[in-house]
Amino acid sequence: MSKENYDVFQPGTGHPVKMWTHGVPVDDGARAQLANTAQMPFIFKHLAVMPDVHPGIGSTIGSVIPTRGAIIPAAVGVDIGCGMMAVKTTLVASDLPDSLGPLRRAIEKAVPHGRSNNRSGRDSGAWGDVPRAVDASWAALAGGFEHITRKYPKLERTNNRNHLGTLGSGNHFIEVCLDESQSVWFMLHSGSRGVGNAIGNTFIELARADMRRHFINLPDRDLAYLVEGSKHFEDYVFAVEWAQQYARRNRETMMANVLDAARGVIGKPFATEMEAVNCHHNYVQKERHFGEDVLVTRKGAVSAKAGELGIIPGSMGARSYIVRGKGNVESFCSCSHGAGRTMSRTEAKRQFSVEDQRLATQGVECRKDAEVIDEIPMAYKDIDAVMAAQSDLVEIVHTLKQVVCVKG
Template sequence: MPTPTYELLEVPGGKPIKLWTHGVPVEPEARAQLIATAKMPFIFKHLAVMPDVHLGKGSTIGSVVPTVGAIIPAAVGVDIGCGMIAACTSLTAADLPDNLGRLRSAIEKAVPHGRSFGRNKRDTGAWDNVPGSAEHAWRALAGRFKAITDKYPRLEKTNNRQHLGTLGTGNHFIEVCLDEANRVWFMLHSGSRGVGNAIGCLFIELAQADMRQHIANLPHRDLAYLEEGSRHFADYVEAVGWAQDFARQNRALMMHAVIGAARQVIAKPFDAELEAVNCHHNYVQKEWHFGREVLVTRKGAVSAQKGELGIIPGSMGAKSFIVRGLGNEESFCSCSHGAGRVMSRTQAKKLFTVADQIRATVHVECRKDADVIDEIPMAYKDIDRVMEAQRELVEVVHTLRQVVCVKG
């Protein structure tokens, strides 16, 4: 028998934890959080931990949580359906304009991004006038959303329709990349935006309220769960499924806008979907594993069924990868969703300067200011080590390097 590539952590009173983390750091706080989750009574078989693992709110980012008969809403999180989309084009590096700033500017104008506050000021991260493409996509989602809001009216007054086709903030991004053959790819990262956040927050609150008598016995209040058969369980499954569909459509709309923006700047006609991938990495769904149907929550993890394509982005200024799943059942057919942070955003802003950011992203057309220092590459794990640690989970199909990056 070959030596497994994972570390096995036995948990007294809980299920084992299998960590694909050889050669990458795992903070003690993340281990403690994983152990707490492994002690929940409905965990199926074991937790699977990806090499980008780090401490998260509610549940550990970079973990795969299989359950039977219950879901932990905080494990799914509030960025429901967050994920990646990538499209390979017929363009090559030589077809890009000499001034990549023009391309970045065109993308920034085409896709609302970031967030702005102020009395009587429009939020720059939302649509002021929703375009026809987003209206059309919203009509396909609106009926199911009404069924949800009829039961939970507070979700109606959220950023929903006006966020469809918008990027968001934080680590959400749009990139223009080159692969090993110098072909141009467009790639972006986003999720279900304001409405998904509201759905996540609501059901985390409901789970905690339903468990009010028992919450003191939980390892952490964010491990409050919804039991299968209960009203809130069924309603959560309905709402989270809708939010995941919203997220997938959100990414598709933005990709269409990015391609349109590029066509305004690049004179040469091009095909834009020679290869295309659209995958979640914060979600829950029913799957078949080890002979039975289970609920699989991937909190910062990507499905890697045998032959399935996925996306593992590096940090701002590092490499990214298009991968093919190897169908490793021990990981519940999963892989990492990125490089994974090695420090908090606050720590990064204290430790690094704008000059550091400029040096780290010298080869990328992107923002280089104080507001993006928390996304500096050094705040993340080494993506090469992350990929090495999961060599039995995925194989690399394409290696991408960024040349343009738009941050929210």
């Protein structure tokens, strides 16, 4: 690969930062976070930065952080295993009903979504009575969870079993899409829900405590790390792998319920032709790169090994892509996880109105109210520019355009 496909940003005392950001904006806050992360002594080779890069907690979202002998829990984040799943069906556009409102409502009814904080009633984003199919999936996770909670009993008092098969809020979504051949796809975005959040926060605090105990000064306290061989490192590795398994099962359970709901509305029987992918984009795992075994944290990035399928979603009202990895070694075989935000949720709500949201999502059956303005397409980077910037990381297999979107 020629160097021209990425720019190299060299912080004064840190490792190189290779940035696939030609033609897309990168704000100063993101550059500052990259410089801080690049200073960490256990970084392997360089950081790889995807075109959707934007500021996160401690480290930027849209970055690939390879390390030896340490993990930064806040870089993995608190939505551990968050990712995408997409399924192609035997349906075509003409098989969908003329009015898509009933299909959206059926999906909303089948999958708990959003969040309600009323103290007396059930959270709308959790199961009241956990369905039998959800319990069957939880059974495969229960042993690992018991192992974790023996050492960390506070994690028992989380939403765990009753969040399995639920969507969440924020940028999590369920969509019905059409591809370039007018085939119908179902796609969704979610992660490890309440229990993953609790695991992430627990180990972030433990890492910070380790830094204080050993008088380690950091450029940002959210870069607190766990050292291999230390008291909490192996516990974190086990817990994060469990949360990633939970996230994968969460998406599978939701997808089964979405397909069942769709069958109840769409008059024509259909089958699923292929599962495009069920991939994480907030996670850490051991991989081999440049002839060495390293830990790779993808914080808002997707694995893109040669021939590997992945999903890069756009924003509400924008295209999404099923992609095939090119195995680019300089990127640690990675690509972006989406378009990437250009502004905060608060700023989006300040700048845009419900009418702006309505116009930006014309032709999409979705909510068009004040609660989802922070997800307006204009709050995100141009997905076409993002795809052009990473043309040496992935090739486009399918282009999807949503016709139904359910937001948390």
